[in-house]
Amino acid sequence: MRPIGAASTMSGVNIETIRYYEREGIVPRAERTPSGRRLYGDADIARLRFVKRCRDLGFPIPDIRTLLDLSAGNGAPCADVKALGERHLRGVRRKLDELGKLERALAELVRRCDAGRTDCPMLERLLADSDV
Amino acid sequence: MRPIGAASTMSGVNIETIRYYEREGIVPRAERTPSGRRLYGDADIARLRFVKRCRDLGFPIPDIRTLLDLSAGNGAPCADVKALGERHLRGVRRKLDELGKLERALAELVRRCDAGRTDCPMLERLLADSDV
DNA sequence: TATACATCCTGTAGCCGCTACAGAAGCAAG
DNA sequence: CTTGCTTCTGTAGCGGCTACAGGATGTATA
Numbered sequence: 001m002r003p004i005g006a007a008s009t010m011s012g013v014n015i016e017t018i019r020y021y022e023r024e025g026i027v028p029r030a031e032r033t034p035s036g037r038r039l040y041g042d043a044d045i046a047r048l049r050f051v052k053r054c055r056d057l058g059f060p061i062p063d064i065r066t067l068l069d070l071s072a073g074n075g076a077p078c079a080d081v082k083a084l085g086e087r088h089l090r091g092v093r094r095k096l097d098e099l100g101k102l103e104r105a106l107a108e109l110v111r112r113c114d115a116g117r118t119d120c121p122m123l124e125r126l127l128a129d130s131d132v
Numbered sequence: 133m134r135p136i137g138a139a140s141t142m143s144g145v146n147i148e149t150i151r152y153y154e155r156e157g158i159v160p161r162a163e164r165t166p167s168g169r170r171l172y173g174d175a176d177i178a179r180l181r182f183v184k185r186c187r188d189l190g191f192p193i194p195d196i197r198t199l200l201d202l203s204a205g206n207g208a209p210c211a212d213v214k215a216l217g218e219r220h221l222r223g224v225r226r227k228l229d230e231l232g233k234l235e236r237a238l239a240e241l242v243r244r245c246d247a248g249r250t251d252c253p254m255l256e257r258l259l260a261d262s263d264v
Numbered sequence: 265t266a267t268a269c270a271t272c273c274t275g276t277a278g279c280c281g282c283t284a285c286a287g288a289a290g291c292a293a294g
Numbered sequence: 295c296t297t298g299c300t301t302c303t304g305t306a307g308c309g310g311c312t313a314c315a316g317g318a319t320g321t322a323t324a
Contacts, residue, residue, distance in 0.1 A: 005300065015301085016283060024281095035290060037301060046259065053258050057238055061281070071255045078252035082245035085254055089238045096231050103228055106189055106221050113214035120210035122217055123203045126185050127178065137271065147272090148312060156310095167319060169272055193310070 001031070007040035011048035018048065026051060026061060026068075059088055133163070139172035143180035150180065158183060158193060158200075191220055 008015045021027045022038075027047055030038035040048075047068075054064045063084055070081055112121040140147045153159045154170075159179055162170035172180075179200075186196045195216055202213055244253040 003301075014283080017281085019302090020282060033290095035302090037290075050258050055281090056234075057241075058234055067255065067258070070252075071259060078245050078254070081252045081254050082242060085238065085242040085245065089235070089242055092231060092235050092238060096228070096235055099224065099228050099231060102188075102190055103221070103224050106217065106224060109189075110214060110217040110221055113210050113217065120202075120213045122210070122213050123199065126182050126199070127203060135272075146312080149310085151273090152311060165319095167273090169319075187310090 001039040004038045133171040136170045
């Protein structure tokens with residue numbers, strides 16, 4: 001059983017974030033010392049790492065709740081997990097696509113700029129009446 | 133001179149967002165009718181569209197303030213605008229890269245899932261002790 | 265003219281997922 | 295005993311909106 005600082009280091013989840021997760025019920029209320037300090041066992045830290053990984057993969061908190069519920073059930077229904085993963089993957093691909101378009105538009109704007117002139121094609125384009 | 137609803141339609145900026153921009157000083161306080169309703173001229177609407185375009189390109193509000201200041205100066209210094217655009221572009225490319233990695237990791241996780249089984253490789257991977 | 269309905273006003277609170285305090289208390293080492 | 299680190303609770307702030315509530319104003323129709 002380790003205090004919150006160690007749990008933070010081991011899981012990679014910020015201390016304040018761990019407390020936030022507890023408040024929000026994403027992780028269960030930690031055990032306490034007589035003086036009220038939180039204590040974490042291996043399973044608690046594994047759970048924190050699970051949440052961290054999911055967050056790093058961009059899953060929103062509600063989805064992580066669902067994943068935790070699924071994994072808590074004995075024998076997680078893989079089809080449900082897969083469906084959630086696929087839905088998220090579609091979202092990620094859509095964002096990737098949008099960001100790619102944005103990158104091209106922005107690169108084009110920047111490319112037209114030549115340092116040293118006072119009239120700026122980039123600003124003019126952004127200020128223009130026509131649609132981008 | 134048009135009321136806020138028309139300005140919203142013409143600029144593509146939500147009414148509430150226009151009022152928010154005014155509160156935040158991103159656009160100047162609009163003229164008012166005697167009864168206190170906002171009125172927008174062509175220049176005001178152009179400014180709103182400028183902000184909208186920048187937001188669509190992912191520029192944060194502080195950057196947009198800078199761009200507006202630069203464009204207000206007579207003869208906007210293109211080098212400054214370009215520098216800001218390039219900085220933002222680097223940020224966008226970094227995000228694009230991260231999102232690409234995320235997409236690959238997520239696709240791999242989902243790919244391993246076979247519907248119909250009760251042990252889920254995706255969950256197991258997320259729950260595992262090893263790092264992803 | 266009455267009335268219905270759309271549009272607008274201000275002010276405040278909520279969204280997400282943290283993060284950053286303030287102010288107090290506990291704990292370990294020298 | 296003091297120093298200094300860690301932890302506690304509670305609250306407020308971040309960005310960039312968005313969504314009300316509760317009221318006033320404007321316009322079109324009966």
